Amino acid sequence: MHLSYCTNVHPAEDLDGVIAQLREFAGPARRQAGFDTLGVGLWLPAQLAHELATDESARDRLRAVLDEQGLEVRTLNAFPYAAFHAEVVKLDVYLPDWTDPRRLEYTIDAARALAAMLPARADGSISTLPLGWRTGWGPEQDAAATEAFAVLVAALRQIHDTTGHTIRIAIEPEPGCILDNVADIVDWLSARTDVIDPEFVGVCLDTCHLAVSFADPVAAVAAIHDAGLTVVKIQASAALEVLTPADPASREAIAAFAEPRYVHQVRENQGDRILRVDDLDEALATLPADGPWRVHFHVPLQMVPDAPLSATTDVLLSAVDAVVSSRPEHDVHVDVETYTWSVLPEPPADLAAGIASELLWAQRELMGTRTE
Incomplete structure (x- = not known):
């Protein structure tokens, strides 16, 4: 297993900014955690x-x-x-979608850049959006996205032939998108293996998104494996959980996480059905609150929210165990993706120290060193 932390927590948009963030945060986090080498999942x-x-x-x-x-x-x-890290991101994060040639060009550029930076004989992974946001999507858009992935696979084969590195694309299901959950991506990719080679395109299992969907993590990983697909990358993350959302104290606590930059999808589990809304403000205004909520808000992995809130850490642990068990002979990329440090109700005074603490938790709990 290869552990890294995702640098999309930092706002850098150019090379000078990325270099500065590596020196200000990644290097200090590595030293504070006591790691000889630290993986970084670069956002480019x-x-x-x-x-x-x-x-x-x-x-x-x-x-x-x-x-x-x-x-x-x-x-x-x-x-x-x-x-x-614009003042308001919300649904803009899903643009351009996979019908837009810019998305394909961007992903091929990322693959070429990664192949040139990988350690010798190492393979690489790149996570991407689940086609796009769900509105305005039909057969024409689906055909365009399928063709874009076919072109991408051809480019990835060429990169492999030229460099010897295999770069795999990891499509990341996310609530509200075309590929909302693991079942959606399994269906979509399974129907296209003739044009989208599973050797080069698989699944990014974001465990916050997985938890928000109320999926069983072991069954979800088994469905991916049984379909002949691969979990290319795990984005280690935890969602917020509200067991009693009708309770005034619970509503007050979760309302503190409603903020204007990112979209925070909410799902309510009523047993026989899952109710879906696209943001936390909407959930507080419209959901009946008859069953528990899970909220798409990536909380630091070592964070134990104050009651009455909790985090879906158990989903993360089960998912990682299931992936490792299903593919013991393969590398597993585990990227800690907590991009929300700056929008927490109480952001940390020392971000590098917070990242170091999170990585130490991940090393202990995810990398085979935890004790039962």
Whole structure:
């Protein structure tokens, strides 16, 4: 298992900014955690991905800083195209979608850049959005997305033939999107294996998203495996859970997490059905609150929310165990993705220390060292 932390927590949009964040946060987090080497799951905005794919001197600058700080790269986050730390992001994070040629160009650039930065003989992974947001999607859009992935697979084969590195794309199901959950992505990819080679395209299992969908993590991983697909990447994350959302104290506690930058989808489990809304404000205003809620808000993995809230850490642990058990002979990329530090009700005073604490938790609980 290869552990990293995803740098989409930082707002850098260019190479100078990425270099600064590696020196200010990633390197100090590695040292505070006591790791000899730390993996970073770089978020590369589209313009920077293109620069790194085409400019060897830019790659050399980045490699030098990675080496200087004791860091390595095996995975990228290519879900947000740009401006992930704008004042308001919300549904813009799903643009451009997979019908837009810019999404394909961005992903190929990211793959070429990653292949040039990987350690010798290592394979890489890149997470991407689940086609797009669900509205305005029909057969024409689906056909365009399928064709884009076919072109992408051809590019990935060429990268492998040229560099010897296999780069795999990990499609990340997310509530509210075309591929809302694991069942959706299994169905979509299984129907297209003739044009979308499973050797190069599989699943990014974001365990916050998995929890929000109220899926059983062991069954979800089994469904992926039984379909002949691969969990290419795990995004280690935890959602917020509200067991008694009608309770005034619970409503007050969860309302503190409603904020204007990111979308926080909410699902209510009524036993025989799951109610769905697209943001926390909407949930507080419209859901009946007859059953427990899960909220798409990535909380730090080591964080134990104050009662009456809780976190879906058990889903994360079960999912990781299931993935490792299902593919013991393969590398597993585990990328800690807590991009919400800055929008927590009480952001940390020392972000590097918070990341170090989270990585130590992940090493202990996820990497085979935990004690029962």
